[in-house]
Amino acid sequence: MNDIDTKNSIIRLFNVSKRYKGKFALENISLDIEQGEFIFISGPSGAGKSTLLKVLYLAEKVSEGQILIDGMNLARISSARLPFLRRRFGMVFQDFKLIPTRTVFENVALVLEAAGEKPSFIRKKVMQVLRTTGMEKKAKYYPPTLSGGEQQRVAVARAVVGDPSIILADEPTGSLDTKSAQAILDFLMEYNKRGATVLVASHNLHLLESSVRGRNIEIKNGRIERTAKML
């Protein structure tokens, strides 16, 4: 079986467990995600979906097991190299996590500024991404003056502006109406078509039904309950 060698895995988990005060949030998870896959992580509230995403971008350290991101062992990443790992991810959260005192433009530009890009490049790139998410007219607005759907579009723009190879979205539509939710999902799928690996965690099953393709990983009590290919 040289299955592993021929696969183009970008995320690999080997027997990963995460315990909070002795209680398992993730238990013995092994997982292989290929470059360009669209992954749904479903399961009830408290199942461990958020924790699974957190151990990927090193917001939390695993208690046991190993994680490889694009061949990098997360256990070996020093705090000085952590920012470089983070730049490979684009992240979207239920509560948007936008800086309220910075404009839409500044919020999105932050990613490129942190990566040390030139101001002229930043201006061009940020406006281009805001255009694709339909937010270019709101570039000078402050996030609290926008609707939830608009704020999430800004968050999505920020997630993709650095051209990350992986997008992690934790309940990205959790606080949005159906129409806004669909717009966000469509955008994530569109970005996935262009080659990025996308992981969306959600307890909302409607979200699954509306999507066209991808792999559904259902977790319950910190364990993988079921994996299904969706057409």
Place this chain on the structure above:
Amino acid sequence: MAHFVKKAFSDIRSNRFLNLITIITIALSILVVSIFLLFFENSSRIIESWNQGGRAMVYLVDNFTLDMLPELKTRMKALGDIDEMVYISKEEAFDKLKNEMSSQTTFLKNLKENPLPDALEIRMKSYNSFDEIQQFAEKIKALEMVDDVEYGQGWLGKFLNIFNLFKITGYAMCSMFFLIALFITSNTVRLAFYSRKLEVEIMRLVGASESFIKAPFYVAGLFQGFFGGLLGLLVLLATYLMISSGISQNLASYIYIDIRFLSVKMILLIIMASTFLGWFGCYLSLKQILK
């Protein structure tokens, strides 16, 4: 860099009150310290002028003769840096005394012999403290041709002792205010940091390095330190100008006081110190917050 400066200024604008308090605290501390330094610089200069650069009288033994002078001079020169050496014979000194006290010449004429010793008036090239003059005088006094050395032990010594006490008090005060300003500055940074906890968290999530996150805080700290120092000095300058113009109008004809403002070197030093203070306060609190 321009990015950090821009960000720091917008942070300061959004946190106006806190930043103003910090700048005023730094300004007050700098004011106290620079009042002391102003006083200290002026006193030093006045003492220097009174002492005329370390002048001392060396009184020679009774049996001193002129042919011993060259040897005495070389031996004294070997002991320290002497700028000037003037020999005053007992006759010269006696004549001078007679001139100065012309009303009492009868008393002086009645003296059977000249009671004054031969003397050498010397001036030391440079000295930093009263101790140094004292030690030098002791060495000269130990020479067998020398009877005594007079260098203003009495009043000058007492004055310098008071002056030194004042200096110590000044240093203590400076350190105290430095610590207060440091405490306030680092506290402002801490508050600013916590008020932007979400922002810092988000910056980390999108891959900002720690130095990228910290830089605006440092710029703000340097800014506060610099402008706090400048403000403190401007208040001092205004006060100085008011007082000194008052003195020259009312008192100049009675007493001679020449109070000068801080030297350029000292002003630069103070600004540098207060800018450092802003930076250091920031450094301390970020070090503590980011464990």
